[in-house]
Amino acid sequence: MIVSQTSKMASDFDNGQTIALSLSYHNKAVIRFVSSVISKILARNNLIYLQDTIITILREIIVNAVKANSKRLYFRVQSLDMTDEEDYNLGMQHFKEFILDNQAFVEDELKKSDYKVVIYIKKFEAGFSINVQNNSPIHPDELKRIKSRIEKAKKYNDFSEVYCDVTDDSEGEGLGLVLTVLFLKSTGIGVNSLQISSNEKITQTSLLVPFQLKPAVVMNKIQQQILDEVRDLPTFPEHITELEKLCANSEVDYRIIADKISLDPSLSVSVLKLSNSAAFITRKRIETIGEAINIIGLKNLRAIIIASSARRILDERYSSFRQVWDHCNKTAFYARHLAAKLGVERIGQNAYMAALLHDLGKIVLLSTSSALSEWMLTLVRNRGMRSSTVIEEVSIGISHSSIGEKIARKWNLPEYLVDAIEWHHAPLSSRKEYRDVVYLTYLADKMCAIEDKKSDFFYIEEEVLERFNINNEESFTEIHADLMKKFAEHNAPKQ
Template identity: 35%
Template sequence: MNINWYHFEKEGYYLSVRNVNERIEKLNPLYIRFTTLNKSVDKLISVLLDRYLVYLDAISLKESVFSILRESAMNAVKANSKRIFFAENNLNISNPDDYVRGMANFKKEMIKDKERYAALLEKVKFHCLITLAFNRTSFLMRVSNNAPIIPEELKRVENRIGKSKEYNDLGEVFADHADDSEGAGLGLAMSLLMLKNEGIAADSYKLKAEGGITSAYIKIPLDYKHRNVSYQRTVEIIAEIDKLPTFPENLNQIMSLINKPDSSIQQITEQVGRDVSLSTNILKLANSASFAQGRKVETLEDAIKLIGLSELNNILLSLGTKKILEERYKEFEHIWEMSSLSAYICRRLGERMGWKKTFLTNLVCAALLHNIGLVLLLSLEGETIEKLTDISGKKLLPSTLGLEEAALGITHTSLGGMICEKWNFSDTIKVAAEYHHRPLMAKKESRDVVFAVYLSDWIIECLDGKADPAAIHWEVLQHFGFKKDEEWLEFGKKVIEEYKAFQKYST
């Protein structure tokens, strides 16, 4: 293939174009060549998929497509590395006995000596090639490596792929992924199940031996129709929302009083003061890192005067939700703690952007409540969600949403949106609950809120070692003016240190 290559030596890959910010039509097709997967390649794949899928109006497929493309790339690198390992250990990869002996140690050795293998792959000119293209009906991907697959390998991999295409639920996948020696185990099975849940047929993934080249072909039809492979479990989970009580009447009365133009501070303070528990919680939240205004508030009337009625309305929403969920679900406390940190990061992001105080109060409230759907899902399906989170981290997926849909037929973001509908929350809170994992799907008028909540979660996850910074949506970073890779993480470290210092000082 005669391609004009541009070498990005520092990043460790070649591209068929000098600039990936070209108009998307000029990147059709686009070729990426590399010897091993690294953070720069991961970041490039993530950025390019954002561009292609937004253009093709299929951004909701990001998790599924990223998963299967990266899994295929990883398998291609492993296949090339396997040749080096067998040669170094004087094993004949075409000999069945040698093959079994070699595979017993290959995976462990490759993980242990990853950098040396990367250097050797470059030296002996083993490489992988990703091709991205599209037409009016499909998004097309091809992942190739320049090592011919032997019949024994092809047979094993095809058997695993064939089995993976038959899975209909998460239980079947977990029960049958012990042998992933050929790289077509759990990762590919989960990816294909995610695609199946999106309504994309099993034959969208094919492996072919083409002379000295081995290629995985992935075809994503753009007329896909989402389906639910776990419909019955979905019905049971949604039924939990019907069991939630209505929003506390005393809070509805106070919020109604706040919204009356002729209400006085004294009237509102008197109404709030009738509920001792509520008054205490308002003072506590008003003095928290997310809402604090620079000095400690001592009395309820001072709190209401200082923070303003608009902010009081948001505090009441937050406290009402907290009261209902903490009484019903044991997982709430942990989620509330994380959401409080997210709210503080959002506030600092908003201050960085110069957003108005009234907007910041809405943003903080949205951040506090954005994970209410996760409270339900963790409480109902804790073991499953824990397993999916672990897989997502190991596979470097952008989020667990695709896995949640495949396993349970519904995501915590969809549940969050339903709860917001039930309690008649504002659009600001609803969009944060629905789109904080898929920010590029949010409408432009909602992006300030959604992007801030998304980025706050990413800062927390990445600094906690639970997510890979390379998989972040770069459009979000550009929205907040972060230009260098490390700049947003440095911002995050500083803000989290501020939050911890505030918490320590206030206790």
């Protein structure tokens, strides 16, 4: 099972072992496997925002390595001598066409041959390396051409310059290399982290990814701006803190709390709305604050007050981030229903609240860096990427989960919420006592990401699936399909 193999590899990686993956061709299954390992490694090291970038670069490197092996194979099949200039030129005239027209044949022949591509992934103190080796030497002319392309690519500032300039694309890798270099530049990984070398036996492309990225100076300013922004966020208003305290006291007279809530109309609306939400499935509609307290209890009321106050502060300060809240609402709905389905009903409400707030760091991230949005938008368009958050995180060097954790601490949110916000992309790092809530948030979020085609079942950590006895892709998909249906029904206009 891919999930368990890749989770095991990610653990081995964490324990300092070198991971080795051997392949002969870059078919879909192979790329999915490699992407899954990389995704898990990055998530565990709080670098999930590099996922798209690293996978794109690695795919490019693998394709080139396989192509180099296919070239050897082609020359052998055609009985051409690569070291002979005339033979080489003759072979190169038809090679590209040949591998395009005979993909299945090439894949088959490579599998039978001793041409292999091996990927080594290893962790160091300051980062990790990915070495892709193929067991055929590179032609000196090719190495020269590639190196000069990399040097040239280092001089580009953005994609528009590339489009005007890339003309020599005789083997297709021209543009790929340039893009790779630009990715490395903009992420702060750095252009010099990519190295290509060769001897008589192998060719090796290596990529060094530091755990601490060095974003460009201008980006550091934005990072500082975000941290300042978090520092300057208002704390919860006094009456909310008071209410929180009252809810913590089991001796309290419910009527005092109900009266206090009623004085804040927008809080009253939120309490009623959330009490009637998927988190608290009751037969009867809750109409008054008093009923709400009776039915959901003080502990849950406290969570509702906290969640709605957090959202209110962010809403008042940063408008127009509806997509983030819409996503959070859906995640919360999924998390709650997952709890019921997976036999952890008792934490359903906590999971609902955690999922409701899990991406709150994104709101601050998106709004603070909005000065850059014009520039980001161009990048996103040029790269054909789906969301700008990833790019913003890459350029800023701080993830929305870290920002979220800082906000959660500032607001003294309950510890289970802090953990869920901080670790919803790296659930294995969460504290044991909050594990189930974090795992449910993670799974619900993954389902949303899969719907948006941003993730894949194989990217999910095995430990999480195992915890809830989800044994294969089919059962996961079945649960997911059921939740999608429930969510659609829930949102259907009432007759």
